[in-house]
Amino acid sequence: MKLIIFDLDGTLVNAYRAVRSSINHTLKAMGFPLRSAAVIKSCVGWGDQHLLQGFVGKAKAGAALKIYRRHHAAALKTGVRFLPGVQAMLIFLKRFGYQLAVASNRPTKFTLLILNILGARAYFDMVLCADKVQRPKPHPDMLMEIMRALKVKKEETLYVGDMTIDVITGKRARVRTVAVVTGSSPAAQLKQLKPWRVIDKMSRLKTIIGGSHEQEET
Numbered sequence: 001m002k003l004i005i006f007d008l009d010g011t012l013v014n015a016y017r018a019v020r021s022s023i024n025h026t027l028k029a030m031g032f033p034l035r036s037a038a039v040i041k042s043c044v045g046w047g048d049q050h051l052l053q054g055f056v057g058k059a060k061a062g063a064a065l066k067i068y069r070r071h072h073a074a075a076l077k078t079g080v081r082f083l084p085g086v087q088a089m090l091i092f093l094k095r096f097g098y099q100l101a102v103a104s105n106r107p108t109k110f111t112l113l114i115l116n117i118l119g120a121r122a123y124f125d126m127v128l129c130a131d132k133v134q135r136p137k138p139h140p141d142m143l144m145e146i147m148r149a150l151k152v153k154k155e156e157t158l159y160v161g162d163m164t165i166d167v168i169t170g171k172r173a174r175v176r177t178v179a180v181v182t183g184s185s186p187a188a189q190l191k192q193l194k195p196w197r198v199i200d201k202m203s204r205l206k207t208i209i210g211g212s213h214e215q216e217e218t
Helices: 016-029 037-043 048-056 061-075 086-095 107-117 141-150 164-174 188-193 201-209 212-217
Strands: 002-008 098-102 126-129 156-161 178-182 197-199
Touching: 002 141, 002 164, 016 037, 016 048, 016 061, 037 048, 037 201, 048 061, 061 107, 086 098, 086 126, 086 201, 098 107, 098 141, 126 141, 141 156, 141 164, 156 164, 156 201, 164 178, 188 197, 197 201
Parallel strands: 002 098, 002 156, 098 126, 156 178, 178 197
Antiparallel strands: none
């Protein structure tokens, strides 16, 4: 294993508070009813355009997107944090020489904003987002481009995500995919798609990539 590619929301970070705040701010501004945290969380992962279209309809999605993004830049400053065990895992992986990357359906602007807020940009050799590829997830374009750019083979790559869309993306890219049950998709839905592994928290990744590193730490 040389390269580990991560999804962002629900995999590395919890930004649901900021997303919920920005969605409901947008809905209120446009005269739509507010939505619950659970409903909003279940819709995250397909990119903000798709997210808003589901709440306001295709015709009004463009106007909603402008309101949402303007609000979201501020909401993220206090509404995002690492998920438990993630920062320690990133430090561990960098220590042992793995190349790390992020593949997110978020726009580049907000992905980099999140990583910078958390002081995490330096962990990653590459960050690639939906606005930089022709086809976002569940198409495999992001994963394929990252592997090409970092000169890593499919069999040397692991993809980690929290949603069914991530499992589908990994399968289409023909890379081993780990589903972590910390985000929007329930464990049962993830298991139905038969990813390579399903884990309940990020710290379990150590056992997947090999016990030799754990022995070195002791």
